[in-house]
Amino acid sequence: MSDAISASAATPAPTDFIRDLxxxxxxxxxxxxxVTRFPPEPNGxxxxxxxxxxxxxxxIARENAGQCNLxxxxxxxxxxxxxxxxxxxxxxxxxxxGWADHCLGFKPKGATPTAVTTNGRPDHYLAPVAPGANSEPxxxxxxxxxxxxxxxxxxxxxxxxxxxxSPADTDKYRGAPDRPGKDSPFRNRSVAENLDLFTRMKxxxxxxxxxxxxxxxxxxxxxxxxxxxxxxxxxHTAHHHTGDQWCLYPLYDYAHCLSDYLEGITHSICTLExxxxxxxxxxxxxxxxxxRPLPHQYEFAKLNLGYTIVSKRRLLxxxxxxVVAGWDDPRMPTLSGLRRRGVPASALRRFVTGVGVTxxxxxxxVAVFEHAIREELNTGAQRRLAVLRPVRLVLTNLAPGxxxxxxxxxxxxxxxxxxxxxxxxxxVFIESExxxxxxxxxxxxxxxxxEVRLKYACIIKCDEVVKDAAGRLVELRGTADLTTRSGQxxxxxxxxxxxxWVSATQCxxxxxxxxDRLFIVPExxxxxxxxxxxxxxxxxxxxxxxxxSLVTACPGELYQFERLGYFTPDAKDSAAxxxxxxxxxxxxxxxxxxxxxxxx
RNA sequence: UGCCCGAUGGUGUAAUGGUAGCACGAACGACUCUGACUCGUUCUGUCUAGGUUCGAGUCCUAGUCGGGCAGCCA
Numbered sequence: 001m002s003d004a005i006s007a008s009a010a011t012p013a014p015t016d017f018i019r020d021l022x023x024x025x026x027x028x029x030x031x032x033x034x035v036t037r038f039p040p041e042p043n044g045x046x047x048x049x050x051x052x053x054x055x056x057x058x059x060i061a062r063e064n065a066g067q068c069n070l071x072x073x074x075x076x077x078x079x080x081x082x083x084x085x086x087x088x089x090x091x092x093x094x095x096x097x098g099w100a101d102h103c104l105g106f107k108p109k110g111a112t113p114t115a116v117t118t119n120g121r122p123d124h125y126l127a128p129v130a131p132g133a134n135s136e137p138x139x140x141x142x143x144x145x146x147x148x149x150x151x152x153x154x155x156x157x158x159x160x161x162x163x164x165x166s167p168a169d170t171d172k173y174r175g176a177p178d179r180p181g182k183d184s185p186f187r188n189r190s191v192a193e194n195l196d197l198f199t200r201m202k203x204x205x206x207x208x209x210x211x212x213x214x215x216x217x218x219x220x221x222x223x224x225x226x227x228x229x230x231x232x233x234x235x236h237t238a239h240h241h242t243g244d245q246w247c248l249y250p251l252y253d254y255a256h257c258l259s260d261y262l263e264g265i266t267h268s269i270c271t272l273e274x275x276x277x278x279x280x281x282x283x284x285x286x287x288x289x290x291x292r293p294l295p296h297q298y299e300f301a302k303l304n305l306g307y308t309i310v311s312k313r314r315l316l317x318x319x320x321x322x323v324v325a326g327w328d329d330p331r332m333p334t335l336s337g338l339r340r341r342g343v344p345a346s347a348l349r350r351f352v353t354g355v356g357v358t359x360x361x362x363x364x365x366v367a368v369f370e371h372a373i374r375e376e377l378n379t380g381a382q383r384r385l386a387v388l389r390p391v392r393l394v395l396t397n398l399a400p401g402x403x404x405x406x407x408x409x410x411x412x413x414x415x416x417x418x419x420x421x422x423x424x425x426x427x428v429f430i431e432s433e434x435x436x437x438x439x440x441x442x443x444x445x446x447x448x449x450x451e452v453r454l455k456y457a458c459i460i461k462c463d464e465v466v467k468d469a470a471g472r473l474v475e476l477r478g479t480a481d482l483t484t485r486s487g488q489x490x491x492x493x494x495x496x497x498x499x500x501w502v503s504a505t506q507c508x509x510x511x512x513x514x515x516d517r518l519f520i521v522p523e524x525x526x527x528x529x530x531x532x533x534x535x536x537x538x539x540x541x542x543x544x545x546x547x548x549s550l551v552t553a554c555p556g557e558l559y560q561f562e563r564l565g566y567f568t569p570d571a572k573d574s575a576a577x578x579x580x581x582x583x584x585x586x587x588x589x590x591x592x593x594x595x596x597x598x599x600x
Numbered sequence: 601u602g603c604c605c606g607a608u609g610g611u612g613u614a615a616u617g618g619u620a621g622c623a624c625g626a627a628c629g630a631c632u633c634u635g636a637c638u639c640g641u642u643c644u645g646u647c648u649a650g651g652u653u654c655g656a657g658u659c660c661u662a663g664u665c666g667g668g669c670a671g672c673c674a
Contacts, residue, residue, distance in 0.1 A: 020616085041674050076673060167672055176670050178602040212672055222603040224670055233672035252674050276604055276669050299605085301667095306611085312674095354623070356613050358606090361667050365611045368624050378637060413637075444635065453633055486633080498633045563634045598635040 013063060016357035018298050022060055022267060031266045031293065034066030035105075037138070038092065039073040039256070042084035042240070044312030045327040045334040046091045048369075052303040052352040054092060057269055058100035059353070069105035069128055069263050071138035075255045077239035085240070087327070089137060091335035095345050105263075106135035113146050113262045121291040126262050140255045141241040143262055147250050148202065150258055150288055151213060151231060155194045159287045160231060161187055162197040163214045170212070173219070174227050180220035181227045187216065201234055204247045208234050215254075217283060225280045229253055257281040258288075260295040268295045271302040272359060300357045306366040307517040308333045309524050323534055324518070330570075330589050331518045331538050341515065342558055342568030342591030347376040363523065373592050377558060377566045379413045385422065385455065385500045386546045386561040388512060390429035392475040392504060395460060398426040403506070407486065408456040420549055424457045424480070427504035429545045431563075434499040435476060437465060444497035446476070453498040455562060459484040500562050508551045510586035512567070514540040546586070552576050553586065565593035 022034060036057040040046060046054075061068035070092055074080050096104065105128030113124035124146050129135045140147075154160040163186045165173060175181030189197075201211055213232035221227055231254040236247045260268045268281075278297045285294045302310070309315060310333060318324050318332070327334050330341035338348065351372035355364050385408070398404070404424040409417045434445040434452070446452045451461045457480070464477040483490040518538050524530040546561075553559070555571040567588045569576065574587040 015614090039674090043674080073674065079673075170672075171670075174670060176602085179670090180602090181670090209672065224603085227670085230672055235672085249672095251672070256674085272605070273668055274674090278604095301606090354612080358613075360606060360612090362612060365624065368612065371624060374636090383634080409633095412634085442635090455633055457633090459633095484633095491633090495633090497635085500634075560634085560636085563636070565636095594634075594636050596635070 014059070014353050014356070016300075017359075018056070018267070018269060018300060018357055019060060019063070021298065022064060025266070026064055033266075034061060034064040035069070035264050035266050036061050036066065036269060037069040037071050037105075037260065037263065037265050039071045039140075039259070040088050041073045041076070041079070042081065042088055043076070043079040044084060044316055045087050045332075045336055047310050047312070047315060047335065048305060048308070048333045048338065048348065048352075049303040049310035050091075051095060051335060051348045052355070052357075053269070053271075054095055055349055055352045056300065056357055058096050058103055060267065060269075061103040062100040066103065066266075067105045067128055068100070068103050069107075069138045069265070071259060071263070072140065072241075073252070073256065073259075074139050074141045074239070074241060075250050075252060077235060077237040077249060080240050082240050085137075087336060091339075093131070094339060095335060095348060097345060099345075099349060101131075104131055105129075105138070106131045107138050107142070109134050109136050110142075112142050118291040123291050124262055125264060125292075128263070138259075138263060139241060140250075140259045141239060143255070143259055144242060144246055144250070146262060147255055147258055148248070151198065151250075151254075152195065153288060154215075154231075154284075155198060155213075156191055157287060157289075158191060159216050160194070160213055161189050161216055162194050162201065163187070163212050163228075163230075164210070165212075167209050170230075174224070175219070177222075177224060183219050184214070184228065187228070198232075201232070202246075202248045204236070206234055208236055210234060215280070215283070215287075217280075223276055223279060225253065225277050226283070229280055253277055253280050254284060257284050257295065257297075261285060261290060261292070264292070265295040266293075268297045270297060270299055272299050272361065275299045299359065301359055301361050303352065303355065304361070304363045304523075304525075305333065305369060306363060306522045307519050307524070308366065309519070309530060311525065314525070314530060317531070318518075321531065323531065328572075330513070331515050333518075340571050341589050342377075342566060343373055344376045344380060344558070346380075347373045350376060366517070370592055374566075374595065377560065377591065381558040381560040381566050382410045383408070383412065383562050384547055384550055384559050385502055386510075386512075386544055386550070386564065386567070387429045387431050387500065387502050388514075388542055388544045388561075388564060389432040390502075390504075390545050391432045391435055391473065393428050393430050393460070393462075393501070394475055394477045395424075395426050395428065395480045396463070396477055397479045398424075400426050402426060404457070404482070404485070406456045422456055422547060423503045423506040424454070425503040425505050428454070428501045429504050429507070430454075430476075430499055430501045432473075434497075435462070435473075437473075445499055446497070451495045453484070453495050454480075454501045455498050457485065457501070458482055458488075459493060459495055500564070502545050502547050504545070506548050507545045508548050508586065510544055510546050510550070510588055511573075512542045512544040512588045512590065513570070514542065514590045516540075544588075546588075550586065553588075558591075559588075560594075563594065564590075566591040 038057045058068045113126040214228045217226045328336035406422045439447040459481045462478045466474045521533045555569045570587040
């Protein structure tokens with residue numbers, strides 16, 4: 001990633017209702033340090049919706065000299081994989097690099113919560129360390145021992161019981177939102193029996209679904225999550241992190257609040273759908289009578305983006321059904337897809353900061369995202385010339401071997417722009433779109449008998465249109481007015497249009513992948529079947545002609561092909577090769593087009 | 601017909617009882633060796649009805665509309 005981009009990462013300090021709250025807590029010195037967390041489940045790749053959560057949590061840590069723990073919320077072995085853990089770590093570090101990476105909290109490799117004494121009472125705590133060779137992200141699975149101990153304590157306090165109801169019966173007993181549930185027949189087992197059964201559940205004596213550990217709250221509560229929500233279920237499944245050690249796994253509502261507690265989280269920020277769970281979050285922590293200040297949960301609305309799917313389940317479907325080439329397909333709204341496409345982390349940060357944080361379930365216009373990308377790329381991308389759909393133009397007043405050196409600007413937005421040299425030769429390629437035999441009104445480009453400027457070179461005139469027997473365009477012939485080159489007497493001569501070009505004899509070919517939105521409707525998630533609204537033209541592959549300097553282009557470099565858009569070498573498929581070394585296979589991804597006011 | 605959350609231009613968001621502002625978008629114009637960028641002008645808004653108040657987008661009540669909740673998913 002170019003330095004220009006990461007340097008421009010500074011974003012105005014945002015305010016929102018959560019930050020206001022944190023500011024109040026800081027003012028009243030409620031906590032020694034503000035600690036947040038980003039707790040993804042490793043069951044898929046992170047996407048642009050997660051970027052909002054990451055920037056919120058790390059942003060709050062950053063603005064308050066606090067810390068934000070990366071934690072794998074890995075309590076469901078059936079869906080979680082190491083591949084996802086690794087992608088999550090890479091994506092988070094990429095997104096916050098140079099911005100909030102100093103706030104990132106990991107834990108020592110293999111560490112579990114250590115026994116401490118707090119306020120004269122036994123307690124457990126796991127301190128963060130900086131990311132490095134001997135550290136790893138926090139994970140709920142490294143708390144399994146402690147979580148189990150807490151469960152035993154809950155049983156002893158008469159606040160949890162082992163229930164023998166089958167999943168189907170549990171469902172029946174739960175009632176409905178507008179109808180109270182019924183107490184489980186196993187609700188009033190003795191502490192001793194509960195303890196015995198729970199121990200045997202852990203020992204693997206029972207099949208999956210045979211028994212569960214349940215909270216003992218209120219089966220008639222209007223809040224469904226308070227109707228004795230399950231705490232533990234039996235799963236005879238290996239876990240990607242703990243292996244075969246457990247056949248008893250905690251559920252989210254039990255594991256999450258306690259994980260927050262063990263890490264000393266102060267502000268546990270999640271999305272709106274967890275609002276109903278908050279009383280349960282508090283209930284678990286309060287029922288245990290823990291000695292430290294308790295974490296609290298706050299909710300905000302997740303990001304919804306036009307023409308985009310933000311749902312790991314559906315994104316997985318796109319991958320599995322081969323609608324896209326993988327989680328990091330540049331059309332995917334995943335962080336890895338966006339990165340591969342050429343979207344800078346700073347653009348993502350700028351975007352999610354701009355949309356704000358509220359409790360209103362909104363749908364953000366993609367144009368806002370696209371604007372943030374262009375904004376970052378305009379200053380961060382080097383200008384180059386490339387022709388996507390070439391038409392040959394022969395400048396008949398230039399000799400076949402003649403080369404005219406033209407100086408081109410790399411970074412017009414910078415205060416001290418640098419330059420490079422372009423070769424103008426007798427034969428060049430221009431964009432087929434830039435020539436019209438029968439031009440529409442206000443067409444500023446090349447037409448028969450018309451003049452146009454070749455950017456950085458000179459004004460040329462189209463003298464002749466050469467066609468084959470079938471009437472198809474073969475080539476254009478014209479003349480160059482070399483006195484209009486920069487530095488020459490007529491360099492100030494104005495023509496209405498300026499077009500891009502490359503030398504036909506000093507250029508390099510590359511595969512260029514043009515991406516368009518993946519869906520044809522603004523709200524694909526609202527569709528009965530979102531696969532039916534996939535854009536059939538979301539990818540177009542071209543063989544383009546690039547100015548020869550691009551032969552050494554490497555992944556991570558960001559370019560603007562003038563008048564076309566922003567492009568970056570594909571991190572997987574592109575291989576640069578300095579001439580004359582072999583035959584490099586250059587592959588460029590189009591990140592985004594330039595804004596086009598002319599748009600036909 | 602239970603509980604919880606929400607409602608400000610086309611979109612997103614600000615105004616914390618005192619001039620409804622910003623951004624995106626759109627339209628037009630200026631500039632231009634990128635029909636980009638930049639700059640200028642314009643466009644459109646407090647869900648409804650009551651109440652409190654000198655004063656309400658903001659507080660209260662009721663309604664309307666939208667979202668969430670009945671996984672041994674997170």
